[in-house]
Amino acid sequence: MESKVINNLVKFEKAVKIIFYTVxxxxxxxxxxxILLFVLHQSNVLTSGKGGIEFSIPGLIARFDIDVFAGPLKAALISTFIRGLMYWLLFTYIILQFHKILRISISECTPFTYKNAGYIRNISYSFFxxxxxxxxIQCIQSIWFKKIQLTGIHGIDLYYKITFPLWPVLVGFIVLCIAQFFTYGLKLQQDNDSII
Amino acid sequence: MPIIIRLDRVMADRKVSLNELAEKIDLTNVNLSLLKTGKVKGIRFNTLEAICRELKCQPGDILEYKEEDK
Incomplete structure (x- = not known):
């Protein structure tokens, strides 16, 4: 690859490395x-009005008092926490694999290697x-917290419902297809390289 | 593979070195060496043409078919 492209890849690699460690x-x-807040609340160190959690998404901030750990939202919070943890793990793992792809591309001077195809495949498996x-988690949640149906909280009704998440399967399948195309392209390249 | 490359024999007959031939047919030494030792899957017509032109030989002088032992 050209040195200019390599230099750009080095910059990308550094940026992705920073993003990875930040995340x-x-x-x-x-x-x-x-977890610390939950533990402190459970051990009665933090009482009502002395702490809380603030969630922020673009254009909206939601503040929850420490009391929510004891209220009827406890089960919903636990499942949200686990789901959030999973999103974070998935996101971190994808960034890590992407970083590895960039590192291999720099060291091998080409992104088209079997190692990179493997990393792309790993990303697809992580979605599955x-x-x-x-x-x-949904199944466990519906069995364990079946009795706690959150109804009528300020006009909001919350129920547990088991649905199979289709979007990660679809994204995983698309990424797996890309990995397969990548591997097939590498085989073609190898065939072409062995014809003088 | 039943196709055997006899390039080394023709090169020895014409007293042409690997580097010299590689330069004349515009191929890298590495690739010509791979071709000479039969470590390739195929040979392009234009490569064959260049080799025949430089060594003044026929494709049959370079390539030989030998039946595989069953």
């Missing part, structure tokens, strides 16, 4: 903080595993 360390701090774990 990893940031996620660890957030999840450790939530995510879908399975999500489904299992």
């Amino acid at each position: 990893l360390i940031g996620g660890c701090i957030i999840f450790a903080g939530i 595993i995510y879908a399975i774990i999500d489904f299992v």
Whole structure:
């Protein structure tokens, strides 16, 4: 590959490395903080009005008092926490695989290697595993928390419902197809290279 | 593979070195060496044409078919 392309890839690799560590360390701090709050609440160190969790999405902030751990939302919070943890793990793993792809592309001077095809395949498997774990969590959640149906909380009704997550399966399948095309292209390239 | 490359024999007859031939037919030494030792899956017509032109030989002088032992 041209040195200019390699230089760009090196820059990308550094940026992805920074993103990876930010997501990893940031996620660890957030999840450790939530666990700590939960533990402090369970051990009666933190009482009502003395702490809470703030969720922020673009354009919206939701503040939950520490009391939510004791209220009827406890089960919903646990499942949200587990799902959030899974999203984070999936996202971190994808960034890690992408970082490996960039590193191999720089060291081998080409992105078209069997190792990279393997990393792309790993990304697709992670989506499948995510879908399975999500489904299992839903099943466990509906069995364990079946009796806690959250109805009539400020006009909001919450029920547990088991649905198989289709989007990770679809994304995983598309990524797996890309990995297969990649492997097939490599085989063609290898065939072409062995004809002088 | 039942197709055997006899390039080394023709090169020795014409007293042409690997580097010299590689330069004349615009092929890398590595690729010509692979071809000479039969470590390739195929040979392009234009490569064969260039080799025949430089060594003044026929494709049959370079390639030989030998039946595989059953």
